Amino acid sequence: MPVPHDEGLVSRSLLRDNAYWAIRDAIVNGTLAPGERLNDGDLVKWLGVSRTPVREALMRLEQAGLVQTKPGRYTIVSPLDVRAIRAAQAVTGAMHELAIREALPNLCDGELAAMRAANARFADALHRNDVDAALAADDDFHDVPATASANDALRAVLEQYTPVLRRVERLRFASLSGRGSVAQHDRIIERCEAGDIEGAVAAVRVNWQTLLPLLETLTP
Template sequence: MPVPAAAASAQRQLLRDSVFHRIRDAIIDGTLEPGERLLDAELGAWLGVSRTPIREALARLEAAGLVETKPGRYTIVSPIDPRTVRDAQAVTAAMHELAVRVAVPALTDADLAAMREANERFAAALAAGDVVAAIAADDAFHGVPVERAGNAAVRAVLDQYTPVLRRVERIRFASLVGRESVAQHARIVEFAAAGDAEGAALEARRNWTTLSVHAEG
């Protein structure tokens, strides 16, 4: 019957996505550290799922540069590699530049207010040393123009490559260096409020290219 089959397929997709996001987030927040071995049985016991969604999630994480696999030998959390970060940074910066350039003419007063509010939360989180909250607020800030741009390809690329940068930002946002992003965010909003799509887009690009890639790992 088509309806139950579709429902079962949707449930499997939701399960795969949930497993992927939980392992990905554990890598980003440092729960799973660079070089740590990832065993199907242990991950399955932790997440309460079978081997299949675990293997699917690990394959997606490998494509995103967060996991390394040697077939028949091991699967580990990827070390933070400067070249991988630089590659992800270049792509991510270009996507945010494009998203902002397209989004600015369509941004509403509510959108601009949401960006300002997210930046205030971002600044408060940095001041408090709350890296998790800082990353969430940063995601919220940049998410406004990305969603307003309405480009599914941009969202897909960012979903793949942003997690690589978030591992480095976890270090950056724990330091005073990360606070420059607050001023950069404010300039993006200022340009956007003035209708200057080019200025806002270039500032968004600078925001993503100032991330230090000399990470440890």
């Protein structure tokens, strides 16, 4: 669908990060569809910022694989590329395994409680078929160990590649196949509570590999 007509979505006092997040989220949630042309003028009007943060945001989005640019000709929302999504899945899954490995020895009761609360919100969102809320709760769940790992490099990698996967995960969480993630999250929490690092890492691996069958359906 075209760029939304709402003007001034992002305050003029906010810069490139806000423009990046707004365009990224519109791509991930499908507001900006695969293959859609992105015009600087339309984005400037929608976001209420100058061309500079919009262009910087588009450069970051190109690095993340969410847009494609041919200088002087066009910028489009990247089509779903199964090879790129597989690569992002492998890297993202490995980073979440590393996050659990590094965070688990220091996870406190409050952080485990935050994971349980996020999973409860996740289950409720799936029950209500609220895909946006499910994705947000899933982010909250996995963000706990990622933050507790205190590994800035790990978080930077996740920031770059997670949005690529979220475009596909919207399909999974909109179907019954996404319901299995609730039990997988419970298993991760259970192994963390037991202090079982290898068991927790294995549970995280299972959780992130559930995306692979969906990728098979996208392969021509």
